[in-house]
Amino acid sequence: MLDSVLFYFFAGIAIVCAAMMVTRRNPIHSAVFLITTLLATAGIFLQLRAEFLFGVQIILYVGGIMVLFIFVIMLVRLDAPLQELRFTFQRWVTAFVALALVLEVAVTFLLLRRLPGQGSLVLRAVPADRLPPNSEALAQSLFSSYLLPFEIVSVLLLVAMVGAVVMAKKR
Amino acid sequence: MMPAGHYLFLSLALFLIGAIGVVTRRNVIIVLMCIELILNAVNINLVAFSRLYGDVAGQAFALFIIADAAAEAAVGLGIIIAFFRNQETVFADEMDILKW
Numbered sequence: 124m125l126d127s128v129l130f131y132f133f134a135g136i137a138i139v140c141a142a143m144m145v146t147r148r149n150p151i152h153s154a155v156f157l158i159t160t161l162l163a164t165a166g167i168f169l170q171l172r173a174e175f176l177f178g179v180q181i182i183l184y185v186g187g188i189m190v191l192f193i194f195v196i197m198l199v200r201l202d203a204p205l206q207e208l209r210f211t212f213q214r215w216v217t218a219f220v221a222l223a224l225v226l227e228v229a230v231t232f233l234l235l236r237r238l239p240g241q242g243s244l245v246l247r248a249v250p251a252d253r254l255p256p257n258s259e260a261l262a263q264s265l266f267s268s269y270l271l272p273f274e275i276v277s278v279l280l281l282v283a284m285v286g287a288v289v290m291a292k293k294r
Numbered sequence: 295m296m297p298a299g300h301y302l303f304l305s306l307a308l309f310l311i312g313a314i315g316v317v318t319r320r321n322v323i324i325v326l327m328c329i330e331l332i333l334n335a336v337n338i339n340l341v342a343f344s345r346l347y348g349d350v351a352g353q354a355f356a357l358f359i360i361a362d363a364a365a366e367a368a369v370g371l372g373i374i375i376a377f378f379r380n381q382e383t384v385f386a387d388e389m390d391i392l393k394w
Contacts, residue, residue, distance in 0.1 A: 134304045141308055141331055145315035150323055157327050160308070164334050167304070171345045173353050176337075176360075183360055188330065188367045195371045196323055199378045217317045221310060228306055232299070260350040261357070269354050276361045283365030290372035293379075 129170045137163035150196045158189050175258045301342035308335035320385045322377075326370045333363045 137160050144156035165180040254260075265273055308331055315328035337356040344352025378384055381391065 130300065134300075137304065138307050138311070141311040144331070145311055145319065145324075145328065150321055153324050153327060157331065160331065161334060164308075164338060167301075167338060168341055171301075171341050173341050173344070173356075176341060176353055176356055179357065179360060180337075183364060184330075184334070188364055191367055191371055192323065192327060195374060198375065199323070199384050214318075217314055220313050220317055224306070224310055224313065228302075254348070255350075257350075257353075261353055264350045264354045265357070268351070269358075272358060276358055279365050280361060283368050287368040287372035290369070291375045 126170060130167065133163045133166040133170065136160075137167070151193065154189060154193050154196060157192075158185055161185050161189070172254055173257060175261050298342055298346050301338060305335045305338040305342070308332075308338070320387060322374055322384050322386050322389070323371075325386060326367065326374070329370075330363055330367065333359055333366075 140156045140159040140163065144153045144160065147153045147156065161180065161184045165177050165185075168174075168180060169177040312328045312331035312335060315331070316325050319325050319328065337359055340352040340356045340359070344350060344356075374384060377389065381389070383389065
């Protein structure tokens with residue numbers, strides 16, 4: 124019961140704020156709504172018992188990436204874009220993308236319903252009190268099964284850091 | 295736990311809103327933010343299935359995706375700053391210097 128209340132609370136916030144983010148005129152407002160969406164997603168991670176990802180989401184996404192975005196929004200000139208057009212005129216492309224994705228999901232759910240005994244993917248999840256400690260399990264998995272991808276991610280971050288510095292540098 | 299379909303629908307809704315934002319918005323910074331939203335929607339999916347199957351691998355992949363999003367944001371914003379310094383615009387439909 125509490126689970127579903129929490130889920131609908133966070134999901135509602137996430138979806139409403141995401142829609143607001145796409146439609147706002149001022150980029151700063153968009154950024155603040157995106158921050159709210161990301162925080163609501165962090166709440167959903169917590170509701171799914173992914174405590175480590177909850178922390179990472181808040182520290183890295185909200186604390187790191189979004190601060191970077193707001194810095195850049197304030198760095199580029201803000202007053203001129205305010206009166207101008209928000210959207211490009213690509214209504215047909217938009218309609219096509221939306222239609223394709225909705226159709227894909229409808230077909231998926233129709234096919235799922237045909238599977239015996241698994242309407243809407245109601246499988247029996249592991250009970251919450253029998254889950255292993257989240258950070259510990261994640262560390263085990265990261266440093267044993269996924270050690271190579273982990274190292275590759277570190278190289279990727281290094282490359283991105285150097286690339287960002289080189290690109291934003293004054294020459 | 296809730297039926298996994300609800301998480302899929304939430305993830306789909308966020309993905310759709312993000313995709314529509316990427317296609318329609320003019321401001322490139324907001325397009326980048328919509329891409330972050332899309333990556334976030336994917337993360338919800340991964341974590342929901344990780345919980346459903348009791349396997350922590352999905353969360354490991356979500357962690358990789360978050361690192362990837364950070365790298366993408368850094369490089370993308372670097373490009374935007376460099377472009378703004380040269381062309382004085384952040385609008386997608388005015389970025390046509392490769393067209394002739």
